[in-house]
Amino acid sequence: MVQDNPELSGVTLGDLFEAGGGRKRGKGKTSGGGSKGGGKRNVRTEAGREAFDAEVLEALKALGGDTIAATDLRASLGADSTQLRTSLNRLIEKGLVTFTGKARGTRYSLAS
DSSP: OTTTOGGGTTOOHHHHHHHHTOOOTTOSOBOOSSOTTOBSOOOSSHHHHHHHHHHHHHHHHHTTSSSEEHHHHHHHHTBOHHHHHHHHHHHHHTTSEEEESSGGGOEEEEOO
16 A cells, blocks of 8 residues: 555556556557558548548659568558558559559559
């Protein structure tokens, strides 16, 4: 109990986590609005999905637009893999992106 150990009265949970190597607040993926390096983006709305799809198209263009690996896109965008894959599928369905290969060998290109 704290009454029996007055030196513990100033210790916070944050102090305990930092000293014990636990997860610190603010470290890890953000659920922010889509900044580069932001991890997960808010794609729960149509506007959020459209904004992320536009980011993916811009990243494809910046990387040359032809036979780009998903890992290169993820690194360029700082994107979550699941959201990136879903975005690429939407763009493929719209005819804006094409792909070749399977699994790790899949490469994405801007449609002609």
